[in-house]
Amino acid sequence: MLEIHCPYCGEPRSEEEFSYAGEAHIRRPQDPAKLDDRAWGDYLHFRSNPRGAHRELWFHAAGCRRYLNVLRDTASYHISQTHRVGESPEDV
Amino acid sequence: MPDATTLRGPRRQACLSLRAKPNPSLPAAVATALGVELPTTPCTHHRAGERGLYWLGPDEWLATAPAGAEDALQAALRSALTGHFAVTDVSGAWRSFNLAGPRAIEVLRKSSPCDFHPRAFAPGRCVQTVFAKATALIAGNADGDFDVITRTSYADYLRRWLEVAALEHPASP
């Protein structure tokens, strides 16, 4: 059971208040029509899936209903930082 | 029983959802319209008489007042606010319970993973959280009692849940 610091609520909350929303910082192409099927498919389906530091998007579903960025280690589950949408982790 | 937990509700109130981008004139405009100071510290609420204003998110608040006041308050807010905002009457959407008594905290702890210890949850705090298998907004009041504000459709379930949870007052914590 993770404990996630919500940067909007300003305090740690239990995992059950959150839902996972996939890898963070996936930039939606500016003009999807300009992409061929392969490039669009990469955007749609391919994610980094690292062992170690992973930039994730979470949703504080039962709390403030804000999306937040989480830097979580997929091996140790250690969360080294969380920050607001639009902000980036200092170092990955 | 001096130890007993008192459970009241579900009670209906006038409820307005307020969404607005924080800006310098917002607190004054809201205070003028509602007569309650706008809470800008996350997870806090302010009260003025029978009115309450709860922080729900960085651009979201819930205003409460006695049932029937919703139309007047909505009109007041709409005329006071400027820029990008949304005001929605949600009086039908929320019901509130009140828990009082020295063991009220235990009833909350059986229901929610949040920390309600006085060190972490002073009067004036409010949290939206998981509550039993539903969700709720829990607010600590100045008298040491708590309001548990829930979606109307969950009120029957939570009434029963709270009754059962308040039934037992264990000898040890």
Add this chain to the structure above:
Amino acid sequence: MGAGGGSLPRPSRSAHPTAPPAHPTTRRLPAGGRIDRSQPLRFTFNGRSMSGFVGDTLASALLANGVDTVAQSFKHGRRRGIVGSGTEEPNAIVDLGDGAHRIPNQRATQVELHAGLVATSGARRRLKRFAGAFAGVMPAGFYYKFFMGPPWLWRRWEALLRRAAGLGAVPTGADPDTYDKLNHHCDVLVVGGGPAGIAAALAAARVDARVALVDEQNEFGGSLLGAPQAIGDAPATQWVDAAIAELSACPNAVLLPRATAFGYYDHNFVTVLERRTDHLGATSPCAPRQRLHRIRAKQVALATGAVERPATFANNDLPGVMLASAVAAYLNRYAVAAGTRLLLFTGNDNAYRTALDWRRAGRCVVAVADTRASPAGALVAQAEAAGIEIHKAHAVIEAIGRKRVAGALIAPLSEDGQRLAAKPRRLDCDLIACSDGWSPAIHLSSQAGARPRWNEEGMMFLPGAPRQPTVCAGAVNGAMSLAACLADGAAAGARAAHAAGFGDARPRFAAPPVEEAEEDAARPLFIAPHVQPSSRAPKQFVDFQLDVTAADIELAAREGYRSVEHAKRYTALGFGTDQGKLGNVNGVAILARALGQGIAETGVTVFRPAYTPVTFGAIAGRDAGELFDAERHTPMHAWHMARGAAWENVGRWKRPWHYPQADETMHEAVVRECRSARQDIAMLDASTLGKIDVQGADAATFLDRIYAGSFQRLGVGRCRYGLMLREDGTIFDDGVAARLADTRFLLHTTTGNAEAVLAWLELWRQTEWPDLDVYFTSVTDHWATAALAGPKARDVLRRVCDDIDLSREAFPFMSVRSGHVAGRPARVFRISFSGELCFEVNVAAHDGMDVWNALMAAGEPFGITPYGTETMHVLRAEKGFIIVGQDTDGSMTPDDMGLGWAVRHGKPFGFIGDRSLALADHRRADRLHFVGLATTDAAAVLPEGAQIVAASTRRAAKPTTPRAMQGHVTSSYFSPTLGRSIALAMLTRGRERLGETICCPLADGREVSAQVVRPIFFDAEGRRTHA
């Protein structure tokens, strides 16, 4: 012992032992112990009535009653007796209570005795039968070898194995007890209430940290309860009492006795099972029997103690072979002598305390077999001084006896301890107390991710480097003296509190002085050699619960299992409910030797929750029975109840399914409700539909990006059907959106998707388009919705609404008006999911019941009938309206469903999913299409989910199997309006195949043929909707 017990090696006592008297006759000593002799109790074990005292455990009472055999073993059906005195006990596993109250898998060593307790050693009869038939044919790897055998053979074995696999019987009824959960947050959680744990809790509490102290025993003190010892000038228990009193008075300290920390999860989250009424023996209606504590701690201090390691020798499972610490605990804490003539087998000094205590209690110590050639510790000297015979460099190599130990073979050891130096000889005894060393209870530390490390000096696995904010203290850390445990505990508590933000990391009390005996180095054997090799010698048990022997482990090594994890699975070592608390380290050592390597490089298996078995009741907590799930009710719920509605669960909502009258069947009720809607007027509670209020200058722009259709030019007061797609082009949700004002919309979502849609809107607004000025508010719960459907809808509504012009011209289909209904502010939508003239009346939830009643009254002259979701489904299926999630499955595009008309390409921004619709795969000609099916036999209703195959061309020919699947039935009903069965389906190239006959093979072997038709069966022109 073990986690929560804070167990320690036996402490010393300075008094000199006295000479043994003649053989005493009773196992219960005349005085002493922590039992209350003024409160005798009666209980039954395997049907026999017995007596004990308040303060006994079931195990101590059984021993006092002379019970030697408490179980028969899993595989070989051998007699087993009590071995330990705490969680580590592998044999005395009993079922408590009977019928619905029956609780299987309880360790007698941890069951507090109470009046009327009923215990059964559940494994008895069944295992005897099984073992009698198959003893000796289940070597290590039995399961694996049989899984690889011919399949027919496995089926025979399966029935037998299943019966024998579980220990204990299943309760016969629903559990009558209640359970609940309690959440905690603390700065320092201390697990284990022995000396180290208590010292840690005191150190943390004294600097004002929020502390929780949990211990699995009924009283705090851990090992100090089992052995009299002094702290300072007073008995240790006085120090315990004072410390617990101080902690109890602390407002920020929580004390949980009878509570086992069984799981240590990520981010310092620990689960604790508290037994609240088990020791009272009665079910209390309001007090939960057990409580699951969910503790989030900034720091966790593990003071879980250590478990004594048994010796491995031939027939070491004979009743009467026990842990030396257990023999002492029964003697000192419960005043029970587990036998008369004691033989001690050890390789360490502190086990000598058991012999000294035994002698002091006036019992006979036959001898001590010490693995060491020249032990020189103070306790050894004491024993020698007391005249106890000590056989140095000796081992017990075999226990002798039939029902219980009657003697033992001991033999001198070779220098390396791996062979015998001379022939064995026999000693007469009825109790063998053994100690091969201590195993720190590292289970929780291991669960938390720390890899155990082998400590060569202490010959034990210690907690590895913590992966979470954990500190370890006391015996779990390898501290093996009371003074060391107190000091270690105090330091750990202060350190943990400091890390959590309290104090300066220096304990605010001095550990009280404790007199300790100097101890000599220990020499564990792990397995005693025998005159025969392990494969020939009488069985040398390593894991008592699962009957794993030394020979099994050596066999696994010979068969190539080099990894400890593989060998564990192959032999089942440590797989029992005791998780191998006794046997694991011996097993690892035996494996290491067989592989010719060290213990450190062999390693130990990973421990996982739960440390001890947990009841399902505690895991369920209060989420059972009427509170099993969070039911959502509409404002008209009570009315539906009173009307006798049958319910359908839609997500968490309770929705009326149909309203049977008198003895109507469901079919009859649905026919009546459908007729009423098609011919007159019917009303549906549609409050559950998701509703989202959208406001902001960019509301229309935002919706244009989210919906496949266009909303920019939708007029105020008008509605439009919208499809939301996922980015991959598949249908996510559908519903009608209405423009309430230039910058305000109301979105309808499907009932089950309301929250997901709101999260979806927020996702795009917050992460991609924060520049758009738009806000969303869920108003699902705010509105009560009554859908009036039928040709008389206008006539009915007109009777209770006079400020909205309901005429066809003024209030056309797909529009919304505001006014009053039955005097309450209302928003009325002219939208239709039934294909009839329909008004959906929305009022605030608190007005819902009154307005519903007013509409029923207004409709009475027209024969108004309430209808449920089944009729709603039939009506919409007749019209071919899809239900997202029923007719679609997450892989369908708008074109697949024939909804291409709801997609607007070429919008300025495009929309979510737009690009994917152009993917080659989405444009394949052979995709599944949404079609209607008309069965050849009008009365045959296809089951939903039925597969579609090509119809057989030659009537007589037996169809070949397998036949290619061409699609499946998504919705199917009997339509009362049409007097025939109708179905909706997804069919390959379906739209090109109208008129073709297909076939649905059913599970019962029948085949139902049907014609492919357009997915609309009724009023294809929509005249009724627009009426």
